[in-house]
Amino acid sequence: MVESQCPSTVSCADILAFAVRDSTTLASKKILYQVAAGRRDGRISLENEVTINLPSQYFNATQLISNFESKNLTAEDLVILTGAHSIGVAHCESFINRLYNFSAASGTDPTLDPVYAAILKRKCPSNTTNSSSTVVALDSLTPKILDNMFYVGLMKNLGLLSSDQALLTEEFVRIMVEMNANSENPDLVKLW
């Protein structure tokens, strides 16, 4: 439709970036920012490039930092971009390994808050199959608001994915999580 109105001018990549901007404003009720147009669409799209490039939910801090470094992104970028988990959900299969038979020493991942782990076990029983459609919010404190409560949750051992909770295991990364957890929400963040 956009293409018929405005041929060879507006790219799908631009539409995606605008949709992200508008969703960010709607989900935060605070954050407004401008994005420049002019992205070019790629001509090739390969499904297998997703899994080989995106960090796994099982990565530890070392692996996360080197995955970001390979894209010329810093550990600070890692902390900020992981904040996207302030909204969104994950399927049971992405974290069920933390709930049952986690290690020889402990059935449940000891870096999970015990009350939270009990809630997760009710949502995802041990016989949950990988095709189960059950999903759990990545930020259990304010699941539908884009804010800093995701970082507050990490400080309380409420990280759903082990790759999120792993941000606390590297001292200089943990300090950045803490700073975000403690930063007061400005009434209106205008980046322009």
Ligand SMILES: *[C@@H]1O[C@H](CO)[C@@H](O)[C@H](O)[C@H]1NC(C)=O
């Ligand atoms: C992360 O995992 C890699 C690969 O298994 C390992 O070499 C490294 O020591 C681990 N780092 C931490 C902080 O556990």
Ligand SMILES: *[C@@H]1O[C@H](CO)[C@@H](O)[C@H](O)[C@H]1NC(C)=O
């Ligand atoms: C990272 O930066 C180096 C040096 O500027 C560059 O050669 C390389 O292509 C960049 N890698 C990515 C993934 O952008």
Ligand SMILES: *[C@@H]1O[C@H](CO)[C@@H](O)[C@H](O)[C@H]1NC(C)=O
């Ligand atoms: C737990 O893990 C151990 C060692 O990997 C395995 O032998 C055992 O069968 C597992 N138990 C369950 C209930 O999955």
Ligand SMILES: *[C@@H]1O[C@H](CO)[C@@H](O)[C@H](O)[C@H]1NC(C)=O
């Ligand atoms: C899992 O086990 C519970 C209790 O034993 C049972 O009610 C439920 O139907 C089982 N679910 C699946 C997917 O097998």
Ligand SMILES: *[C@@H]1O[C@H](CO)[C@@H](O)[C@H](O)[C@H]1NC(C)=O
């Ligand atoms: C379920 O998914 C997990 C994580 O993706 C994987 O490790 C496991 O092998 C899968 N199990 C089955 C039965 O497909």
